[in-house]
Amino acid sequence: MKKIKLGIVGCGIAARELHLPALVDLKDKFEISAVTSRRKESAEEFAQMIKTQLGYTPEIFNSYEAMLDSKSVDAVDLTLPIELNVPFIKKSIEKGFHVICEKPISTDVETGKEIIELSTKTDRVIYIAENYRHDFRFNKIRNIVDENVIGKPVFVIWHLWIGMDKSNKYAKTAWRQNPKHIGGFLSDGGVHHIAALRVIFGDIAWVSGTVKRVSDYLGDDDSLSAVFEFKNGVIGNYTISYALSGRQYFEIVGTNGRIYMDESKIRIVGEHGAEIQIPEENTFKNEFLDFYEVLTQGKPNVLGHPVEALKDLAFFEAAIRSRGMRIEVDSLMK
Template sequence: MRKIRLGIVGCGIAAKELHWPILKELRDKFEITAVNSRTRKHAEEFAKLVGSPEIFDTYEELLDSGVIEAVDLTIPIELNVQFTEKAILKNIHVICEKPISTDVETGKILVNLAKQTDKVIYIAENWRHIKKYYKVKEVLSKIGKPLYFNWKIWIGMDRNNKYAQTEWRKTPKHIGGFLSDGGVHHVAAMRLIFGDIKWVSAITKKHASFLGGPDFLEAVFEFENQVVGNYTVSYAIKSEETFEVIGTIGKIKLEGNKIIVNDEIIEVEENMGYKEEFEDFYEIILGVRKNELGSPEEALKDLAFFEAALKSNGDRIDLTSLL
């Protein structure tokens, strides 16, 4: 099996805690040959963790080194577009952490770039690979025609939360702060189940001073298939999560990895999707499959939900007006 020579750019939380444990499992597919981070100390720490990759003081040196075929970008969101553009200009494949960019308009740059290059631009949305959401989609027919979807997520971060402590998240340049940063996961899962979203009406609030940007969102929206959705998320308030779908002849509830369909209980294997997204990226590079789950176009639709919600102020915003 051919190994892809991979450079890691940005050696923070995502690289250490989310990507490296999976790349360690996928050593038959990826070899980490280079690292670069904002400080050399972070790069050296990560290099020691993963083996003996070359350490580069600048991103440009890494791209010109000749020791990589692809880069894994785990960097502040505002750098996604320019770092991806530089890699593509050097004929290097890219897997980049979500959201695609700070806003829809700049995100379109990567959508257009992906159409112009034969190199892969993969936006790493791991929730598009989580099995329980595919299972919910699979069992929808058991409740007749789906009519209404309700998802309430109460995350409740405190001041010591490692993500809340990230400097670039304290003063976010991306729209909505945590609402879009974490929320694109939720929209990816919703769209996986029900398809594209037609319009959004929402209000936002800020409850915690230590979280950058607004931290509460209440949204009503409609999918293209006419299912009406209600999505509530708070990064400041902690409570029980609710996920339910109401149909003409029944109801689906999701509790952890347990799906309750009317009176039937279905247990689903737990996965977080990181392994699956890197396997997908690998096969796309090799030409085995098309880039569907990691496409910039899909990632842009996820982000557009939040741009519409933030512009809404209770009015109805058509997502096609942004895309």
């Protein structure tokens, strides 16, 4: 079996803590052949981690351009400040490489459209990594809903209180403290939740919401509450704060039962009551495996398609612009 030679670009938290463990699990499918970072010491540290965990040392490049020119990789894995995603994806495609890029796709919807356009013109794979699309929980809940276990779903409600303090490792990231992308943590982290809800219910028609800035250290608005409607008629209600602490709450209410989700289980209440343990899984591994199958087995790029990632982001751009006014998500996508 051919291994994909992967060049990792950006050697920060996502590369070290999210992607590397998945690639260690998939060491028969991927070889991390190269790394690069703006900070040489960071690339060297990361190369050392790879040596320790995988037993080989990747080539270290001083620049992304040098990595691409070296032809020592088949595909690049971008784990970068958000504002670099679009230019770096473009460079990779220009040079003929496949690319997997950590979400969100771009700083804003308009910029992200360049990637959609590009994806229609290239035979290279542009895969936006959104691990929540590969998550047991949301795929399982979609199946439960599709099998009519709770009747017709009417409402989905999700409250998340992330409560990051100043010492949080993400809060301390320089590019997150001075974000060049819309919505700061709201879109950066929030695209996961909207991706998850779209796994269950499909596309969102419109959103109305409002944002607040509660903390003075999270770089931008950090709290949001929105009501929205999926194209299938389900009403959504999503409230999140990266500044405030609280108790997470996830509930789907249908005509014949409800679904709750907590850290460890999915619980169905109603006629067909049941409890489903959430298995341990590495959703990043699922995602890289899908990317691998897209690259090597001609599997269509559905879950990593840039349009899906852009729809997740469009929800936030709409909610942030909304100030209580209804915005059709598709109006941003056009």
